[in-house]
Amino acid sequence: MDENVIGWGGLAASLVFVVVAVVVTGRQQLGLERSILASVARSLVQMAVVGTALVPIVDPDTPLLWSWAWVGAIVVFASVVTARRAPAVPGLIWLALAANALVGGLGLSIIFGLGIFDLEGRTLVPVAGMVIGNSMKAAVVGAARVAESVADHRPEIEAGLALGMTPRAASRRLVRSALRTAISPQVEQTAALGIAFLPGAMTGLILAGVDPLDAVATQLALMYVILASVVIAATTTALGTLARLTTDDARILPLERTA
């Protein structure tokens, strides 16, 4: 298996592609060169820290509790990111924590409950990262889009409220649109699986010498769990965001327009 690990020399060689990216953006005068170099430097440092920290955590002799603690940290980090993207929504951090904990709990229960992977530190942490990370992206879009829609389409929503509609009924079109935007990328990614998109877990397993059909089955199961998690996280966060932007007596909180 070791022959498939690229090593530090290989990693250094891959930086050639960073140079290519910098040259291309420079010639196009996009002004992104410094951003690219900064993001590469940041990713190197972050991944070095994460990799180093993961070594003792995924060690078979380390109690699984430490891996669960890492999963908890992923949930908290993902929730903070979600809450930052829609700062006008009061208490979004608690909503995001609940949504991420929910999809993390459900996703991991299915993956480990069905025996797709054995429950070990080296499987728990990356699987939780995949499930919660993908769900976070959808939750961020769901929360931010609902908050923007409520601010920008207040007259339409209030026209419904004034007729005696519930806030959810008066906002249904806008919430549906936000959810489509949040969920569609994952649906498209699932549809393109194996053709335009070879996902990381499958690629990693094949590189590690696992039979391609076994790798495919594992990847499919993971993708289906992630798809469901994305839908649950986006829906929970979008509807929760709407609830937090409306009062118990069916009024909209004051919000600044985004456009």
Added chain:
Amino acid sequence: MGPLFEFRDVSLRKQATTVLDHVTVDLPGEGITVVIGASGAGKSSLLRCCNRLEVPTDGVVAFRGVDVATMPPLEHRRRVAMVFQAPTPFPGTVLANLRAVETELSRDVATALLERVGLAPALLDRSADALSGGEAQRMVVARALTTSPEVLLADEATSALDAGATTRLEGLARSLADDGMPVIWVTHDLLQVQRLADHLVVMRLGRVLWCGDAASTDAADAIDLALHGSER
């Protein structure tokens, strides 16, 4: 007949701004009551308190003698219809708009409602987005009438319309009032007061300056002060 709405020492503050400042006024339950004032006078907020889209910081708003704060808000809003400055058609056909709340509304009733607001029944299956501004605003009135409300609140409802559409909407308001549905009409247009008002509420800087019969000789001075008076 008692007042339709009673405002008792109602104040509304938003952050550091006092939008309504100890307002005490009765809005009668018949004819057209026009609320006039310059921009920022608090007239739209007064109307929104009637529909409970705003809740006063202090004081009581009562509808037919009952404190609005004690009534279920959705039920209250179905009794108190409101139309806004810009027409707000929902996506879909005119019929879908009319069924937005009353989902079982029959086609016959929908047709009758369109005719009531002066729109051709043939518009029923047309996309609401395809209506002109005036048609859309009248369709919005028809939509508001689907819940059989007891009053119509109109918040500068003609401000986005041309002269012809304004005349037709004013005619509709008069027709509804003559048929027994009181209308509370917010405007900053003096000529509209002359065309529409049976009763008048004059507002300035969050306060009610004057209220009473629109034909009263005192009304003109109050309006003049409200629209052109010096800053407080």
